[in-house]
Amino acid sequence: MEFGGPEVLGVYDLPDPRPDAGEVRIRIRAAAVNPTDISRRTGLLGVGSGHPPYIPGAEAAGVIDALGTGSTWQIGDAVMAMAIPMSEHGGAYAEYLIAPDDSIARIPVSMSFEQASTLPMNGLTAIQILELMSLRPGQSIAVTGAAGMVGSYVIQLAKRQGLIVIADAAPKDVALIQSLRPDHIIDRGDGIAARIRAVLPGGVAAVADTALLHEKVVPALCDGGAFVSLRRWKGAPTRDIRYEAAWVYDDYHSQAKLDALRRAAEDGALTPRVADVLPAEKAADAHRRVEAGGVRGRIVLTF
Structure with a gap:
């Protein structure tokens, strides 16, 4: 992604990332579209430490498919994660996301990936x-x-x-x-x-x-x-x-808080709202709808 209107959101073929020590790789199943993603896309929030093509998206859910040395997680764990766009690992609109062990938590029991993706950020x-x-x-x-x-x-x-x-x-x-x-x-x-x-x-x-x-x-x-x-x-x-x-983003490494969100959702005290689900290729359409206003809940992209 380059900066600009919704039309700059495109599909890019990038090398599959590999996790370092204490990290996991998540095969993303769903990523929520947030108003801050619009600001990222237009360049209002700067470029951070990242480099083009920039990957937006700040929260997602998926399945761990690779482990770095010393990771405490297991391949196959279903997790939710907050991502930091314009950073070394990039944002959540991707098939694969690298995440530190302490930046993820299990998704709530009986909750879909689409629902869980609206919880982290x-x-x-x-x-x-x-x-x-x-x-x-x-x-x-x-x-x-x-x-x-x-x-x-x-x-x-x-x-x-x-x-x-x-x-x-x-x-x-x-x-x-x-x-x-x-x-x-x-x-x-x-x-x-x-x-x-x-x-x-x-x-x-x-x-x-x-x-x-x-x-x-x-x-x-x-x-x-x-x-x-x-x-x-x-x-x-x-x-x-x-x-x-x-x-x-100060709470990027706040696994205990993410796990508290999981428990609140499992107890019925926290109710995610998914406004619509679109394939990732329709990210530009999702951004147009968010910019138009009036969306209640989150539009979620699936990968």
């Missing part, structure tokens, strides 16, 4: 958001962009932690958000901070701003609350509000 982002908030059971959070994959995972994991959750929803998404079981659902859009305050007049302890509303939702926080962004945005210092930024 989106789920680790949700875990990181909640860790940055550092809340106790009974405290409150507001989630913007609740119908998105990260937002929905934040809601479900927050409820698992015993937090009070306020989630936003467009009219067409109310049934979906209700299925995630937040404590309160409010209308999305302008004036959201006031609507959050109408539910909790003292303000919420934290905001997970997955919709990138930024300053529009900061007033919903109580004094000393935590605002967690996805794009490193920080508002003006005020009322001792603590600004944090989630950066999922």
Whole structure:
């Protein structure tokens, strides 16, 4: 892949990679298409340490088919993995992905590769958001962009932690958000901070701003609350509000957290959503649909 529009996504014949010590090779069965893949494709996130043709894709599921020296995994293990595009090993839109032992986990029991491929990056982002908030059971959070994959995972994991959750929803998404079981659902859009305050007049302890509303939702926080962004945005210092930024690639070697996602999915506390499944050759079509907006769940490419 070169940088540009969806049309730059093509099929390339590359040498089969081999795992080094402490690594595995995964024969990819499914890779989720995320909004960040669009930014990678257009060059907005730079080239990193990679080289053309660049391989996008940040999360996948498949079967281990080769082991590096000392690997603790077994050939035939069905696993899910987060990938780092523009890095030495490249992204997840590939037949084969090299992954360090500690960057993968088994897929949840009875879950398809397509479903499991939506868990690693989106789920680790949700875990990181909640860790940055550092809340106790009974405290409150507001989630913007609740119908998105990260937002929905934040809601479900927050409820698992015993937090009070306020989630936003467009009219067409109310049934979906209700299925995630937040404590309160409010209308999305302008004036959201006031609507959050109408539910909790003292303000919420934290905001997970997955919709990138930024300053529009900061007033919903109580004094000393935590605002967690996805794009490193920080508002003006005020009322001792603590600004944090989630950066999922910091958790690349976080096998324990990936395994926690597996357990949450097996317990029914975390529900993956697959919007559609397309063959890998249709990656350009998948990107066009994601760019058009309105996709609920993840489009998944199969290999």
